[in-house]
Amino acid sequence: MSTTSPAMTAPEAGPAETAVELIGITKRFGAFVANEDVNLIVKRGEIHAIIGENGAGKTTLMNILFGLLQPDQGTIRLNGQDMVVGDPATAISAGLGMVHQHFKLVPSLSVADNVFLGMEIRRNGLIDHTAQIEKTRELSERFGLKVDPEERVSLLSVGIEQRIEILKVLARGARTIILDEPTAVLTPQESRELFQTLRGFVAGGMTVIFISHHLEEVIEVSDTVTVLRHGKHVATGPTSELTKADMVRMMVGRDVSFDRRPREKSDGKVVLDVKNLWARDDRRLPALRDASFTVRSGEVVGIAGVAGNGQTELAEVLAGLRPASHGSAMLKGRDLTVLSTSEIREAGLAHVPGDRLVRGVDGNASISSNLLMGRQDKAPWSRKGILDWRAAATQTVEMIKRFDIRARGPEDTVKRLSGGNIQKVVLAREFTNEADFLLIDQPTRGVDIGAQESIHDEIMRQRAAGRAVLVISVQLDELLTLADRILVMFNGRIMGEVEGGSADSERIGMMMAGLEPKNVSDEVAS
């Protein structure tokens, strides 16, 4: 990598002092390289942060370390010894413990039952709840993780759930603890308590590996930082020698082609006007909080943010797939929050969904059949309620050509196509129905580079045609390439707005990490 920084020397560590050494790890998923020749050396007794953008390969690397994935190449050395970590059990017996991003707790069980699940304490063949509660209390006190061992998990907050996950790991005797984005789900207070706990761990001779996006936190808590970008190892160095700006530069990477699309300035009229929009997630917790923004015709507005910060809920509310709990979203004067999905489509929405394979297509059906969705009552696809499959085939062939879909023909089954071509089927359907507002969720997720280019071309063509485009993406590069304006979401709220042209990725990165919130109360008042 051409990027260098003042603190670029890889630390030399003797075998006895290292808890974990990963050397030359490479992992491919098909054509996609998730990790390429990655090195990671973690000293005993340190908090080691691994940072990088979405898709930089952090989680893959940790899954390899914990035995959930097998590397294609590379060596794993734990406590100075070469190991083959074939499964999590091996990792656990070597003193590793992992706290996943998504908790694996059983809601109806008590805290103690969850901590000891799989290694129950039994007396006379029956589970000894009293002993489990005692031991949990003991662990909780020893490590300063305050929980009530008898409480049911379903009644607890996310922060406490995380403590339980950590207690689970501790109860299994872990000396090195891996935390995958532990603060993504925590409130700032909870995060601070967590950091205190982690410092307690290392003070007691344990080791912590900590994956994060939040640079502020990384600086606050970690001793050493390793930066990954696009699956490659960029740098490792002591945290104290790095500034936030250094880290952002290494994460985003100036050398990465930053190919902003040329564009004419346009000041079209407002097509979508969202005001104070609120919505709840599937657990009925507020997930979208007071979002207000507009999208004009001939404009691409990007929504940036770490996945799970309310973007999905925003898209679903706009598409009529989730009820709004407050607020309005006017599309050319009609309020989407009170319309049904089909009425919203009539009103002028085209929607490229984020979960393409579930919502975007019927994988078992043909391309024509997929392109037919939404047009089953429209000529030339059908006449008086009767489908014209021959006309549909003609239309399909045309769209296959226009959108460069690599398929055997209109009758080809969609699930046989590659991810990029499936996405093109969705685009072909949505971009050809003359809607004024295009809602595009993750335009190129799981799409190969070549197809990415042509999808971006197509979006820019739609912009030029005067459509109002809202692009939601977790890939910042993509938004910097496409968007006229970028809104950053964090914890369900829009933290701020950045002009696309002057896009300052550092500032965006900070807002994505929950810093620099704009004054919400002002906006409510207006």
Place this chain on the structure above:
Amino acid sequence: MEILSLFNVALLVATLRMTAPILLVALGGSFTTKAGIFNIGLEGQMLVGAFFAVLGSIWSGSALVGVACGVAAALVFALAFAVLVVSFRANEVVVGLALNILAGGMTISLMKAIFGTRGSIVGKGIVGLPKVQIPGARDILGSWAPLINGFTPMVYVAFIAVPLLVLFYKRTRLGLYIRVVGEKPEAAEALGISITRVRYIASLLCGLLAGLAGAHLSLGYITMFTENMSSGRGFMAVAILIFSNGNPLKVLAGCLLFGFADAFSLRLQTFGFPSYLILAVPYLVALTALFALSYRSRPKIIRETLESMRKLLSVDNKPAEFGK
């Protein structure tokens, strides 16, 4: 006055008696429900249980051997269900229905082949289960004694099974794992608990109790087998399982409701109500409960009020302090 005379000890006794078979089969289904399997095949398992209990009883001259045969047959059906649903990942509704149909056809075919009769097996040396006499019950409880005395063994088994199952789910490792596999399979997987094995065990435990329920039908109060004698009790059990979520105490409550409906409607019959309508009462009770409880658990749309928004915002403003 006449209606009031319906409510007496005898009605309660009849309720307990009617509750037993459906309670047994529903408790069996609680294993599969808790393990996350929708088991519509209870009906068939119960039916083969009833049939083979009669066969075993005739062949051996022992009610106990009969019960064992019934249980064994139900276990075979449960195993077939598990193989297809758990290992082959076939659709559980299709497999369950097909096994029910198989049970119906097979029992009738075997009846014809073995006894040369259609309709029912009566007499032929079927040995029924004895009534249990608890010594001293009459002296202590007087006229209330029939409430605990003189039932066939399966009635006691059914009611004793309830606290045992509560204990099982709470205090045993297997019970715990069954719950975990049904509620959060990814948690089980992460801890190295084999989902397949736990589901197999749950299916077989289910077959065990369904077989006992079947044996109770044919060797309990009446010692005979008739075509399709389970008459939908397995399906009612499934309805109870849907709204009790397999919780043994709720299952007991639901089954008592059915037992009471059964006993009460039989009483009504003696007052001259048409038997066909009265026979429909338990099914109607099941349907009503199913509909009413799904109405209650419907998702409600939340509209944010100004107050709740202010609350959420004030919680939300805290990130502003972060890092200062």
Place this chain on the structure above:
Amino acid sequence: MNDKLRAFSGQLVAVLIALAMGAVIIMLIDESPIKVFMTLMRGAFGDQAKIAGTLLQTTPILICGIAACIGLRGGMFNVGIEGQLFLGGFAAAWVGFAMPLPPGLHVVVAMAVAVIAGAAWVSIPAFFRTRYGTNEVVSTILSNYVAVLLTSYLTIFLFKRPGGWSETPPILASAYLPELFAFSRLNWGLIIGLVLALFVAWFFRSTAKGYSISMVGSAPKFAEYGGIDVKRQGFLVLLASGAVGGLAGGIETLGVHHRFMEGFAPGFGFDGLIAALLANGSPIGTIVTALFFGALRNGSLLLETDTNASREIITVIQALIILSVSAQVLMKRRGDSTAGERRWKF
């Protein structure tokens, strides 16, 4: 085309496996499988009257099968066809004997009332299924028992033929569904069934509504996203399925029995469901599978007299066929663990 061929050969293998297992069971009850098979063939196709009898048995299985197909294509498991059949049968009989109308019109009205009765009977489970997510499998199964008892009650307590045995008075001749041949009770019901199968197949392939319903059945989230009202379509699908179930009952009454009697058409609803499952939800395929099951059923009448086997042995074989069809998913699974789930969802 290739896919269809593979699916068809898969079903065929499943049937053969089930027949082999059936043969083993027949041997277990001390009877020769070959003799049973020959008896079945003779009973089903032995002479002109036997063939007509087979077609007569095929008719209600076919129509119930179409009812099941409609449900399956829309993602709904209507296990209550049996009950809808009974209600439709009774309703048609009631119009037939209690409501004198001119010939021609009488049949049509009687069938229309049967259709309405079937749809009405499924409407409550359908409402709760689509509105509140109440499991339709359990609610429709339970409503079968109520339907059978209710029609028995109506027949025996309210409309019993004086001096008769648990049956209604005969319907008026003006309500008879015309017979096709002099030598058999085979009637226009078969033609109605075949036309209906072709119509439903065409409906799903070539109409906008049929497309919407198929999408709700095969990819509900996609359908919802595409602006199809999933709940409404689901409700209509169950209603249509129930209506066809009612029609099957009406045709049995008006074409075959000319009265309603207790237990007048046992098991046709379930046979239809199995036929539809075996045909993978295809109405045209259901014509073939219904004929197969009709032949088994008609042939089985001879089993009772000529062999030790009872006619229910064919129920055993049918169940084994469905089990082996559901199991064969594993044999040709292509690394997709949800293949088994998807298979019946269409």
